[in-house]
Amino acid sequence: MRPDGPGSAPTHVVVVATLGAEPRRRLRRRSRPRDIAPEPSPTPVETGRVTIVDARPGDGAAAERWLSSAGLEAAQAPLTELTRLVRAHRAASADPGVALPRLSQALVVRVGYGAGEEVADGRWTAARELPPAKESRTARRSSALRPQERLAALLGGRSHQLACEELTLRARHDLDDGQLREAALQLRTAFDAALAELPATAQASQLAQRIEELRSLRAGVAALADDALGGVLGPEATQTLEIAQRRLEAALRARTVAETAQDG
Structure with a gap:
């Protein structure tokens, strides 16, 4: 190497x-x-x-x-x-x-x-x-939402997976690996998908504040994605991307919680 x-x-x-x-x-x-x-x-x-x-x-x-x-x-x-x-x-x-x-x-x-x-x-x-690697904070947060129940809902047709969920996972993978250019480009796409999909869900009224927060963060993510097309992003971009990534993940968790409550 x-x-x-x-x-x-x-x-x-x-x-x-x-x-x-x-x-x-x-x-x-x-x-x-x-x-x-x-x-x-x-x-x-x-x-x-x-x-x-x-x-x-x-x-x-x-x-x-x-x-x-x-x-x-x-x-x-x-x-x-x-x-x-x-x-x-x-x-x-x-x-x-x-x-x-x-x-x-x-x-x-x-x-x-x-x-x-x-x-x-x-x-x-x-x-x-070495001892086995511990699960990440993201994984522990997901465990708190009982993913087995969400899986059953998805397979049983009581819930449907949004495109932004998969795109957000891809952005998280790139960000955790320090691939800032790829993370910025992927996260912009995830934001665009989330801002189109979340307002159209049955839980939109419960997510109104989170959707507005994502709209306010989108410009910063888009600017970094534009910079990524022109070259390597500096380490200072990590914090901006991490904050935006976490807020998007939080919005998706909130949607899952609201959906589970409605289903129950």
Whole structure:
């Protein structure tokens, strides 16, 4: 990984490996359907392993001190590099189905150190397995709204999903990943959709104040989106985008609460 372009020193080396691939290869070789038992065993699946290596050399004593106190924050910077790799793969392959990574999605997260030959093969001299990543504040807020009930309402036709809900989730993903240009452009689209959809819902009268708040924030979001088309947004844009994103999320939660109350 060379963020500063060709000729610059690499900052990280990313090693990608696939584990347990043989059963899947045998499955792909079959060309016709076959009979199976009434209760078949679970099909083995491939597991991916990604090792993100800091390209800067270090001494063993410093590595031991770092490892002794390393927590989940030690995995955040490598996750940024992995996200960069996946975004580049999505663009290079023109495949929108490739999901962006999250620590909470990992089967296991480990940090450690080792010699070059070790880390290139996913091994180490010493390592620690980190506790699972905690859910975000956004996820905890969603849990308070009992998403299982909303899911049942959506599937049962008692509720319908707004386009701005999906667009808001995409903007949140970009913002959390520090992709400010993409977040600004996506958030402007989400705002436009919300300002068209929310006033047309059955809960519009209960959301009047929140809709007016979104209208007041829309100009700032649109200005940042225009700037994003011309180049890279500065870090100072983060606060404006985060505030607008949270208010849009709050409006959508309020709509869900009002809808649930009406349904009940």
